[in-house]
Amino acid sequence: MRQNPARRTALLDAAIEVLAGDGSRGLTFRAVDTAAGVPTGTASNYFANRDDLIAQVAQRTRERLTPIESEIAETMRAPRTRELVTLLMHQLLDRLRRDRSTYLAMLELRLEATRRPELRAVLVDVFSQNLRESIKFHLDADLPGDETTVVLLYLAMSGLLIDDLTVPDVLAPYPYGDLIAALVDRVTAAR
Template identity: 60%
Template structure:
């Protein structure tokens, strides 16, 4: 059956909203139809089954959370310093906050993967590839620090984001998100403290 690409994307975006708001138990084909405002039965024409929908939702969240290529290129025109690393982590937080539904949907998918072996296999392989890609990118563009440092920063930011996206009141003064990032990066990479507000590439 021929599928409409725009309709499929709209259904996946609706699924993300349902997953973020209702959790995995609330994510049904009927719920997706309702969220997308389409006739009942539409989603079943695009997803073979619920597991297929979960896998496609996973990939759609990454599409939505991936940084804009032009914006990243502009950011990376700056010198390869710890100050730039700090700014990249700030950008990451801002990107997750701007699309909180996608972030929460991915958390739900992680939990669902503990109960669905087929989703675990798909998700773990996908995230492993993404993790290795981050390390390779860091190396290729000449950022300071080594592969282990990138891995440690990844894990530290993962924990920070969970708190910020779910129970942000935990991260208040004196340990607000921005000050934690500013302290975290130089400690991970063993360098001098980064400036409070490094200049952006267009400053």
């Protein structure tokens, strides 16, 4: 297997674009090579097989969707209030909208995982780690609410994100700012 990290990352990013555009059935080494603009056969030199590629794509989606540390540090200078939690939820929505392909690729992987237990195990690890880190961040930052608050926000924002990125007309009549503010107010008030 080849070891050029920049090339591997470019191939994984190309795979994300293929998944977002063509779905999991369109994810082939040839399609990744084409999307990356590299010679045919390059992806097969970096990934042992399609399962290896998919597992690494799952990890790469997590990397791409992780907030930039400096941006979070700036945001976290604010008082620890519901308004700050609301702002963090808006930033999450904005981040995923900016990298729509990654979120759509992640949705494709979720669907594929319903048919492939080995991928399901990979995604359980990736998403569980993300949720644990979100809980830790929330609690360590002394934001309003507890562990259950974070899980409820995760579940509600997941639904909002899926609709926003796939069928935005469903939520068009409802201003996102109002929805997110009400969500945070209601979830944090329950604690």
